[in-house]
């Protein structure tokens with residue numbers, strides 16, 4: 001079987017940045033980009049304008065940005081495999097990685113498989129409908145877009161994330177509505193109070209989103225009151241899912257320790273996971289920031305941690 005000093009799993013900003021650093025350190029990394037697990041290039045492949053990635057003062061589309069990341073990783077000799085990793089055996093050294101069509105033994109591994117924003121299966125919100133045309137799952141990423149300015153915006157959820165996103169959106173929208181299916185928020189008391197006291201936030205209790213409509217962008221939502229069992233139509237420009245994220249860790253088969261929120265555990269201030277020689281970067285280990293630039297930053301950290309670990313432990 002083939003062997004590599006370093007395998008990187010995942011091709012978002014974290015994985016490609018780790019590859020740039022590792023390749024420039026002559027580690028000749030293998031990078032599994034993913035295929036069915038998600039598009040090569042990661043979450044930004046599903047978005048249009050990225051306006052907060054430094055270095056692009058006029059903005060850049062997500063796919064364009066990720067192609068540049070990919071090109072830079074390749075330039076220094078990263079070997080790219082556009083396939084999913086099905087499993088990794090962490091009990092043996094070197095680690096045994098099985099992709100969908102290739103296998104490799106790796107002295108060290110960087111896991112950068114990201115996290116997937118949870119969405120609900122609601123008519124009008126899907127890809128090809130109004131997803132990314134007013135429907136999104138990231139207020140920080142998309143909230144400042146012109147289509148949301150001074151318009152009524154709707155946040156779906158009832159936890160801390162939903163409240164945080166609603167408060168953030170008060171800078172842009174005319175009024176922010178939190179749609180919540182129950183009559184109390186799941187958010188912490190302090191966050192719930194903040195939302196309820198905010199003059200620009202209104203909570204629509206016992207309500208569920210039933211449908212999103214529009215022309216080229218979102219214009220209207222249908223809202224069901226689950227107690228009265230009535231449906232009303234409301235003017236809308238934006239719908240923000242804030243119901244959490246799922247880190248993409250199924251293929252790890254419970255071999256690595258998780259943090260309290262179910263993300264990969266890393267030693268604070270490092271990218272070291274619970275297994276020696278295995279590092280994690282990007283959204284898969286970050287329940288807080290989840291931005292392209294923070295993912296890229298931690299990809300750099302993971303490559304430096306892996307390089308130093310390999311030097312010390314004789315991997316090369």
Ligand code: FAD
Pocket residue numbers: 009010011012013014015032033034035037038039040041042043044046047049050051052053083084085086112113114115117136137138141142248251281282283284290291292293295
């Ligand atoms: P990801 O980008 O999630 O990439 C993970 C990669 O791992 C994917 O390529 C996937 O295919 C691969 N993978 C998963 N499982 C496997 C497996 N088993 N084997 C092989 N590969 C696998 N952030 C910003 O900073 N600015 C923005 O404007 C912005 N807009 C966004 C818009 C949208 C719609 C979304 C969803 C997110 C947005 N974000 C934005 C957030 C940003 O995209 C993420 O924070 C960032 O992409 C995380 O990078 P990552 O490298 O950790 O993982």
